[in-house]
């Protein structure tokens with residue numbers, strides 16, 4: 001008798017009609033065969049194998065360079081269950097719409113079956129997915145981003161406990177591009193895109209959209225968060241998880257080389273994008289990183305912003321849509337100050353400095369996590385690591401101070417639910433527009449976000465010692481538009497303040513929005529920053545925040561009666577504290 005997996009593969013093959021089916025085992029010879037094939041058909045461009053051994057460049061179709069949120073759907077039976085922040089289609093309508101696009105889509109192509117584990121192979125919290133795809137680039141990427149092949153098949157056995165994901169490049173026409181999720185049957189269909197989160201189905205589709213649904217059903221959390229460990233001079237490591245929207249510096253923060261290294265503060269990486277968090281028997285919140293690699297934004301990455309990743313990506317790395325130097329090395333804007341002569345741009349054409357960038361703004365590297373010098377020795381601990389702080393943040397030129405601490409878990413959920421950030425090139429659409437992005441999950445929550453907030457509140461009630469919740473903003477600017485804070489390795493000063501708050505050592509000043517550091521409670525030695533700049537960075541302007549609070553009230557209206565009353569209360573309490581503080585200053 002065939003296994004549930006075999007039946008689904010047969011069914012998918014009947015629909016897509018490939019000329020060949022390959023079951024991926026994740027082995028080295030398999031990777032070599034695929035590399036050879038992609039070099040021959042132009043999917044890969046070979047990079048300089050002396051300086052970048054095992055590294056390749058892939059140029060995607062120019063109309064397929066980022067996640068497409070407008071073409072991404074949550075298909076629940078009831079529309080309200082997808083909620084006001086998701087695109088929705090009825091499950092049967094979605095299938096009727098996509099089936100013809102899959103019909104015969106793999107004619108003359110090879111179908112690859114990729115069994116994979118999200119999470120450490122030995123973790124009870126890990127889950128199995130299987131992606132069917134006709135893209136060898138997706139196979140190679142999934143090999144880096146997950147535990148793929150034999151290890152997953154062995155764990156699965158004859159069980160039906162896996163999330164199936166059917167993917168085809170289709171004809172890459174955005175008119176026929178859809179990324180659809182059926183959370184009620186834990187199924188993913190994606191057609192018409194070969195890029196990133198649209199095509200590597202283990203990442204956003206499974207580990208966030210489907211997993212967030214599973215997590216609510218079973219009282220855990222699937223979050224768009226990096227996980228890092230901050231080591232103090234005694235060698236003790238405190239773990240923190242941070243949610244920022246795509247392309248807002250999660251990877252750089254997770255892999256940071258600490259500016260306080262001499263004083264014994266070091267940062268260790270557990271993950272850079274996704275955290276699965278469970279309540280352990282002792283009532284602590286424990287996190288695993290479901291991924292095995294980093295799919296990071298290349299532009300802006302250099303020896304100063306992320307020396308660890310620069311180090312890591314010299315071998316076994318796939319580069320997508322970066323520029324190419326005449327010595328066959330990858331290049332992107334912000335790698336060094338002046339572009340070298342003789343660059344080829346991401347389209348594969350000779351590049352002349354001027355109007356267009358040489359690398360696409362959402363160009364990426366795909367690199368095994370274990371290659372980072374900053375990787376924690378605990379990054380694959382089956383039980384996960386204990387989380388002591390949750391950090392929310394985004395890009396906000398004005399308004400939000402460098403850091404503030406929420407009053408308690410419920411207030412922390414309010415802070416996360418009301419997060420906003422300026423959009424980036426990680427998704428198609430306008431860049432630099434401020435939008436609400438609760439918990440950085442706006443594009444990734446697989447169900448009604450009102451219910452999601454309720455789930456967050458419920459989780460807090462189950463935790464013995466809920467983590468402290470902070471909000472950061474590295475992106476505040478002065479009146480001339482200049483960044484007030486240097487960021488990158490200096491961000492460790494803010495992490496240290498959080499650690500000192502957790503340990504009850506650091507002072508804070510209460511404001512209507514939460515507690516901000518007193519100037520003297522931040523460790524600033526070795527950093528030249530004026531008192532005025534610091535004051536501006538930490539300032540909370542009640543008039544601006546009153547405007548913000550009113551915008552939040554409007555945003556909350558979207559959720560109708562699905563919005564937990566506790567969040568309404570938090571919004572009213574904030575309004576009261578703001579008006580009390582502006583009265584006091586009059």
Ligand code: SAT
Pocket residue numbers: 066067195196197198203204246247295426427
């Ligand atoms: O979704 S992707 O994996 O393409 C990148 C991102 O948005 O974080």
Ligand code: MN
Pocket residue numbers: 224245246247273
């Ligand atoms: Mn992300």
